[in-house]
Amino acid sequence: MSNETPVILEAAINGVTRPERNPNVPRTPDEVARDAIACIDAGASIVHNHTDDPIFDGVTAAHSATPYVDAWRQVLDVHPGAFLYPTMTGGGPHTTIEKRYGHVAEIAAAGALTMGIVDPGSVNLGRFEADGAPSDDDTIYLNSYADTRYMVDTCVALEVPISFSIFDGSFMRAAVAYVRSGRIRFGGQIKIYFGSDYLPLGLPATAAGLEAYLDILGDCAMPWSVAIPGGDILATPVARLALERGGHLRVGLEDYAGPGTPTNVELLDAARALCDEVGRPVAGLKETAALLRGAP
Numbered sequence: 001m002s003n004e005t006p007v008i009l010e011a012a013i014n015g016v017t018r019p020e021r022n023p024n025v026p027r028t029p030d031e032v033a034r035d036a037i038a039c040i041d042a043g044a045s046i047v048h049n050h051t052d053d054p055i056f057d058g059v060t061a062a063h064s065a066t067p068y069v070d071a072w073r074q075v076l077d078v079h080p081g082a083f084l085y086p087t088m089t090g091g092g093p094h095t096t097i098e099k100r101y102g103h104v105a106e107i108a109a110a111g112a113l114t115m116g117i118v119d120p121g122s123v124n125l126g127r128f129e130a131d132g133a134p135s136d137d138d139t140i141y142l143n144s145y146a147d148t149r150y151m152v153d154t155c156v157a158l159e160v161p162i163s164f165s166i167f168d169g170s171f172m173r174a175a176v177a178y179v180r181s182g183r184i185r186f187g188g189q190i191k192i193y194f195g196s197d198y199l200p201l202g203l204p205a206t207a208a209g210l211e212a213y214l215d216i217l218g219d220c221a222m223p224w225s226v227a228i229p230g231g232d233i234l235a236t237p238v239a240r241l242a243l244e245r246g247g248h249l250r251v252g253l254e255d256y257a258g259p260g261t262p263t264n265v266e267l268l269d270a271a272r273a274l275c276d277e278v279g280r281p282v283a284g285l286k287e288t289a290a291l292l293r294g295a296p
Contacts (some may be wrong), residue, residue, distance in 0.1 A: 008248040008282035011039040016256025024263045033074035041267040045288035046083040065106035072112040081285035083158030085115035086096035091142035116155035119165040120148040120174035122215035134200045161292045162188035170218045187293040190224040205236035232258035243278040
């Protein structure tokens, strides 16, 4: 993609961020709906949110579709072309991929799903401790190849584009292989998550880190974006470099760990300002649809 390609802005509006950390984070379905609409008005064309269902407690087997549907119906009434996608629980002996992913089909049956999520790999989850060592957490975000196939096949059957999450090089290789196989018939995006000072996962948000991922991506035609959980992607060199290389941006209170307590709209405003500096327009909903669906 050239530097003239419109930039897809994604707003990840809550994640596991609680109001105690940032009082501006939306948590209830009505709050999610209001914030999502405001983010789309501010230039986002993709919105991702969590609910209050636990994700990695090793007990919760499935997500409820109801909070997503309650919020997203309101959003789609105002912005019917918006791309909205959920999260999912972690894998393990307490659950199955059918249970973990069941809410996706339920949201689709309610007419509220416009994008699916595929996390094509497994990764250790933890944080850095005060002395700089990784913590002794024993949480693994577990997604086997069979799980990945189930996610992909479900999204294809539902005829929605896919948001691939990339936490390390093996995730990127799997996602690219699926795109090149021709199985991803309704397009999507490849989202690169860089490591931060908080989370010991992924490559660092540097020029070399970006180049390593783009080397694996190669000539894969699917749009790609950058994000940094537990950090601030706009405070790294990767945000501008990605825009200069034709990439896209994800911002939002799920990821943000910078100074102050900004709103999601304020983070989007900063992303738009960077797009203006680089000289790339921000994609509207129809432009985003064309970019996502343009992938093989």
